[in-house]
Amino acid sequence: MQNTSASAQDPAHPARPDASPGDEVAAPPRAAGAALAGRVLRGARAPRAVVIGSGFGGLAAAVRLGVRGYDVTVVEKLDQPGGRAYVHRQDGFTFDAGPTVITAPFLLEELWQLCGRNMADDIDMRPVAPFYRIRFHDGATFDYTGDAAAMRAEVARLSPGDVEGYERFVRRSEEIFRVGFEELAHVPFGSWMDMARIVPDMMRLESYRTVYGLVAKHVKDDRLRQVLSFHPLLVGGNPFSTTSIYSLIAFLERNWGVHFPIGGTGALVKGLVSLIEGLGGSVRCGAEVRRISVEGGRARGVELASGERLAADVVVSNADSAWTYRHLVPPEARKRWTDRRIERQRYSMSLFVWYFGTRRQYPDVAHHTILLGPRYRPLLEDIFEKHVLADDFSLYLHRPTATDPALAPPGCDAFYVLSPVPNLLSGTHWPTTQERYRRSISALLEATLLPGLEGALASSRLLTPQDFQDRLLSFRGAAFGPEPVLTQSAFFRPHNASEDVERLYLVGAGTHPGAGLPGVLSSARVLDQVVPDASKLV
Numbered sequence: 001m002q003n004t005s006a007s008a009q010d011p012a013h014p015a016r017p018d019a020s021p022g023d024e025v026a027a028p029p030r031a032a033g034a035a036l037a038g039r040v041l042r043g044a045r046a047p048r049a050v051v052i053g054s055g056f057g058g059l060a061a062a063v064r065l066g067v068r069g070y071d072v073t074v075v076e077k078l079d080q081p082g083g084r085a086y087v088h089r090q091d092g093f094t095f096d097a098g099p100t101v102i103t104a105p106f107l108l109e110e111l112w113q114l115c116g117r118n119m120a121d122d123i124d125m126r127p128v129a130p131f132y133r134i135r136f137h138d139g140a141t142f143d144y145t146g147d148a149a150a151m152r153a154e155v156a157r158l159s160p161g162d163v164e165g166y167e168r169f170v171r172r173s174e175e176i177f178r179v180g181f182e183e184l185a186h187v188p189f190g191s192w193m194d195m196a197r198i199v200p201d202m203m204r205l206e207s208y209r210t211v212y213g214l215v216a217k218h219v220k221d222d223r224l225r226q227v228l229s230f231h232p233l234l235v236g237g238n239p240f241s242t243t244s245i246y247s248l249i250a251f252l253e254r255n256w257g258v259h260f261p262i263g264g265t266g267a268l269v270k271g272l273v274s275l276i277e278g279l280g281g282s283v284r285c286g287a288e289v290r291r292i293s294v295e296g297g298r299a300r301g302v303e304l305a306s307g308e309r310l311a312a313d314v315v316v317s318n319a320d321s322a323w324t325y326r327h328l329v330p331p332e333a334r335k336r337w338t339d340r341r342i343e344r345q346r347y348s349m350s351l352f353v354w355y356f357g358t359r360r361q362y363p364d365v366a367h368h369t370i371l372l373g374p375r376y377r378p379l380l381e382d383i384f385e386k387h388v389l390a391d392d393f394s395l396y397l398h399r400p401t402a403t404d405p406a407l408a409p410p411g412c413d414a415f416y417v418l419s420p421v422p423n424l425l426s427g428t429h430w431p432t433t434q435e436r437y438r439r440s441i442s443a444l445l446e447a448t449l450l451p452g453l454e455g456a457l458a459s460s461r462l463l464t465p466q467d468f469q470d471r472l473l474s475f476r477g478a479a480f481g482p483e484p485v486l487t488q489s490a491f492f493r494p495h496n497a498s499e500d501v502e503r504l505y506l507v508g509a510g511t512h513p514g515a516g517l518p519g520v521l522s523s524a525r526v527l528d529q530v531v532p533d534a535s536k537l538v
């Protein structure tokens with residue numbers, strides 16, 4: 001297969017996007033002090049880029065555009081940057097709202113390198129072990145780590161007959177990574193030809209199988225099948241319908257580890273904002289975009305809810321892709337992404353998240369625990385296919401204070417627990433359901449990992465599918481944009497270079513390659529190939 005991304009060949013050491021010979025764009029600044037030089041091209045005023053939204057995808061896009069000579073303004077609806085990675089500080093606790101499992105750190109490091117800086121100078125990234133402690137419904141546990149021998153031993157403990165099949169699965173996930181991540185994640189997929197080129201590899205790697213189908217081909221034990229197939233849930237996919245390409249996540253974790261920054265994920269957001277500002281750009285919070293101005297089929301800027309207009313040479317939307325087309329791009333400018341088409345897409349699950357602090361500590365609880373419920377496939381069917389809120393659940397429990405005790409007052413622990421739930425198609429009335437649902441989760445945690453929980457609560461807040469829609473402006477309250485099924489991936493996902501509007505670009509979970517930090521950081525990387533050089537616009 002042809003690799004169209006020069007910098008995607010070695011994801012461990014991604015090269016900075018090279019300027020072609022003869023490009024007039026100022027070379028990407030190699031030192032923070034030289035950064036402002038990137039804004040002025042041969043004495044001319046730098047072209048303006050407006051980025052709508054400050055999720056990881058938007059912030060990464062802003063860094064890359066700043067490095068390439070654009071004068072960048074990020075406009076964010078909320079009062080703080082980060083999007084799903086917003087940070088709630090209350091009662092002395094620091095709660096990272098969203099991403100906690102940090103994989104593919106090289107994608108973040110590359111952003112610092114592009115600015116001539118070292119991420120390690122700003123961010124104290126710690127490896128997390130085990131990656132996950134998986135707790136089955138009967139109380140048995142499985143420690144999922146990056147250590148090959150330890151994993152073999154865990155597999156043998158659970159199902160001795162599956163060790164060989166497990167090894168085959170690991171080798172397959174590496175093969176899938178070599179194609180799915182190294183060759184596909186950074187390709188724009190703007191044409192049918194891009195798609196046609198990958199078909200032979202997709203067939204060879206059995207992409208027509210689902211993640212669960214691929215796992216089940218290699219191992220027999222039901223519990224092991226769950227352990228090896230839950231990864232798509234991290235990016236909003238149902239293991240029983242997500243293409244097996246997503247098995248690459250297993251290799252990504254195994255090879256580069258799972259990390260957590262001291263100070264929490266918010267430290268990464270702060271670091272990225274400082275890169276943008278170091279390049280002369282700015283992040284304006286409390287600025288909601290109401291409309292993308294389109295004239296003559298080309299994006300010309302944005303109009304804020306306040307009525308203020310910001311002119312721009314390029315507009316990048318990090319807002320939810322469905323929301324961007326449905327509510328920000330005027331209908332007369334949309335031929336491809338009509339309301340009907342947007343409504344016919346399948347959207348990912350949503351999440352119920354309970355952030356809580358305890359006035360005591362639970363030192364035996366790992367940083368990341370997955371508590372599997374009594375049902376696996378039927379529960380996922382309830383969530384993804386039937387859109388009903390079940391009485392049972394499988395949970396992910398986050399205890400960041402296992403790695404950074406400073407995220408809670410002395411003697412306390414900070415947590416969040418997340419339950420995958422259907423998006424708003426379920427019709428659940430969350431304002432009247434949320435407390436009952438929280439209590440049933442609390443009862444389960446109290447009976448399993450966190451004895452005395454209700455009596456030890458010192459802080460509490462909730463995030464429901466309704467908040468995903470109302471606060472984060474996500475269509476149908478989906479937590480991860482369009483569901484990552486084969487027919488909504490790559491060419492079939494909203495493109496990074498808008499199919500409808502010139503000079504409008506999309507980054508983030510709802511565009512290619514998809515959700516999760518590696519996905520949204522890669523979407524920003526694609527912009528280097530589709531956004532014209534700043535020199536061409538002056």
Ligand SMILES: Cc1cc2nc3c(=O)[nH]c(=O)nc-3n(C[C@H](O)[C@H](O)[C@H](O)COP(=O)(O)OP(=O)(O)OC[C@H]3O[C@@H](n4cnc5c(N)ncnc54)[C@H](O)[C@@H]3O)c2cc1C
Binds near residue numbers: 078287318320473
């Ligand atoms: C609870 C939770 C846990 C997760 N855990 C992990 C994990 O452990 N590891 C992992 O890799 N991924 C995880 N994910 C997924 C990951 O967080 C997301 O896929 C990723 O952060 C999304 O980034 P994004 O670039 O799409 O932007 P988002 O974070 O979605 O941000 C978009 C921003 O745009 C703003 N916006 C929207 N509309 C407008 C408008 N009109 N005007 C101005 N601003 C606007 C929003 O306010 C928001 O700030 C998790 C997600 C959630 C919700």
